[in-house]
Amino acid sequence: MRTAETLSELVSSALAAAQESGSLPPSGDAAVNIEKPQLAEHGDFSTSLPLRLARAMRMSPMKIGEMIAEAIPDNDLLKRVWVAAPGFINLELSDDFLRGQVATILSAGEEFGNVDTGAGQRVQVEFVSVNPTGPLHVGHTRGAVIGSGLANLLEAAGYEVQREYYVNDAGNQMQVFNDTLYARVMQAAGHDEPLPDPAYPGEYLVDLAERLYARHGDALLSRPKAEVIAALAPAALESTLELIRDDLDELGVRYDRWFSEKSLIEDGQFDRAIKFLEARGYLADREGARWFLSTRLGEEKDNVLIRSDKGGPTYFGTDFAYHYDKFLVREFDRVINVWGADHHGHVGRMKAVARALGREPDDLVVIINQIVSFKEGDRAVRFSKRKGVILTVRELLDEVGADACRYIFLSRSPDSQMEFDLDLARRQSADNPVYYVQYAHARIRSIQREAARRDLDYAAGDVSNLRHPMEMELIKTIIRLPDIVHHAATRLEPHHLPHYAYDLAKSLQRFYEECRVVSNDPGDLPVSQARLLLVDAARVALARTLVIMGMTIPERM
């Protein structure tokens, strides 16, 4: 299914054949790189293999290229193979091969674009995992989109994927949340209870406290603070998680599991993890605390797992136990965490954790997405959870829409410090690339509706009637999808998908401009039928790409 892979194998076998026949000297291992040239005159694909081999073979790249090209066996795939200075081999696909792809795509249907890169490897993608202390704010949108897009992508690439949200329902922030909640409930009951310091001062807890007070009444509040909190905390947590779930759901984000931090303590997983470290000599008691000796694993500093003052685990401590669970209990082949830039200082010690657990550091991949700055025109929009939420995910979705949000965040590399101009997002909404891509799909559907209206049956159409250059261009774009999925999944870079989607939409629109699909002339029927097959293949590829991106697929706009 992957054209580039097929060509790579073809060239590779040609090289081997040329070496076997003695026309080329041995060269050691050389990976055959297949690329898509920028200029059409350089073919559909090319390889710079001769240039790479020139030194080892002590021959001119042009000569090497000619020998390899000559050794490529007759095949149905290629129309033309030629060598171009300074030493490229250019490859052009045959029209028959391209036409034949239409049927291949249509029979693959919703499977089209899937590849076997992952070979069933079990991968976990953990993302967002924001403290459940209030609604998600805009800063969390990027990680949510990247994480879910990546998970979809890996699934398409043949990995067995689990999407997980780590619920920080233990620890200091939860304590602050509960203390604030208590104060707000007392306030709701008319008591003069001051906010704790620190506190979550946002409106969210005021509303939540009022709801809880309305449900429980005054009786509960006469009891000691700890009892009140114990009685209210579970409902408060559940209610907050529900809010987060709903926001993420609207953003097109689904999870397979919500993993409770507290459960690590209650189930004894934390203690087992500590014992594991102790047994391997990575644990030390110092200054009243228990330390992970990460310096033995190449880190600059050791890290505290259990605090000296309250005796409980640190955030790092439970995160260690959490990864103990991921790697040694659930045995994922690979664990991917999507974190914001403010967590990158945590990466090094978690890599050390992976090593301590007996895994390769690369089994743990941390994708850091740089912070997003939001602005409205010239005015910067600041937000901070501790000062109260200014702009929530919900508000962003109301303003811009889930599809546009996903497309915008997904199309940028996580490394880029992006700037999100809300004015621009609103103003340009009609000209946003996201609608261009979706419009292409709606247009295909419209063509198909027109064909149905005319009772034009094309199931038995003959693709040999496809002869226009734009038809060939469209097919070439469609069949790139499996290569794109492979490439993006290998590099864990979902941002290639929106760019491909745009290319595909562009290709479709150019085809549409030049090629009338549903013709009024009865003599054109065979061409119409063939083009309807082609259009349906384009629909399959476009829909598949949108699905992986987690976007909706409009029938009409």
Place this chain on the structure above:
RNA sequence: GCGCCCGUAGCUCAGUGGAUAGAGCAUCUGGCUUCGAACCAGAGGGUCGGGGGUUCGAAUCCCUCCGGGCGUGCCA
């Protein structure tokens, strides 16, 4: 100070060591009596932050400097 990330067209961003560095937006010019003009065709716009180096070949790899962001807790 040290560590990580970034610097590409007016703006927002792509770019796998390869051939003449791309797209969207913005600006300008053209194109609808037939399947959707939320479209298509074209134009202008670049010291790829600066300087060295490696290489047949560097936006891409290495060094260095400049600029920006984020870290550098027994916070999460």
